[in-house]
Amino acid sequence: MKKLFFAAVALVATSFAAQAQINPRIEVAANIARTIAKDASGADVNGLKVLPGFRAGLAAEIGIASGVYIAPGISFRQEGNKQEVPTGQKTETVSNTLNYISVPVNLGVRVPLTESLAISVEGGPAFSYGVSSSVRTLAGIKGGIKAAYDAFKEKQYNRFDMSINASAAIEFSKIYVRLGADLGMVNNFKEATDKLSSKNTSFFLGLGYRF
DSSP: OHHHHHHHHHHHHHHHHHHSOEEEEEEEEEEEEEEEEEOTTSOBOOOOBOEEEEEEEEEEEEEEETTEEEEEEEEEEEEEEEEEEEETTEEEEEEEEEEEEEEEEEEEEEEESSSSEEEEEEEEEEEEEEEEEEEEEEEEEETTEEEEEOTTTTTSBOSEEEEEEEEEEEEETTEEEEEEEEEEOSOSBTTOOTTOEEEEEEEEEEEEEEO
8 A cells, every 4th residue: 555655656756846837037137235234232233334245146937837836946146245444534344244145935926918029026045054154354454454254154154044034026938037135043052042043135137037
């Protein structure tokens, strides 16, 4: 019976894979990152500015019903922030750049408007791993050069991050423009005390090609 059961499951899976419509896609985007931070008392940290960055990714739209699909993928994205800090008669810019490899698993709906024009919306969770970071501080400035370190390697930040993302796209002849956002759910600090927290948030606008 076990063999019969697994054979039936394999047959259904093979049949689904054969009939499912799969459309790979590739895209690049400008990523505008912003950190939502709170201090040890739970108050919002002000003065953190957005950090322009980059993202690029691959995904596959797997049809599960008419106009409905799931879109697992993999992408590289940059998060972080920057801040202007007064130092005497001038200000210094300190920055925090976090580089992640992300695996989003989105549910989407695509609506064709004409033969060459379509719109789509999608959203879901994204699971990320921090591969590197560059935290530039005012500590140890020598000759105007800021000190920098990797917050992941120093175990200051968690490498794992999870976010909820949502986006909308308009497609014309397989080329599309996508606008979306990511909302981080995990505290960046590895050993946060009291109510201290830092979470990634970003908006992105990109160009892609759907095969």
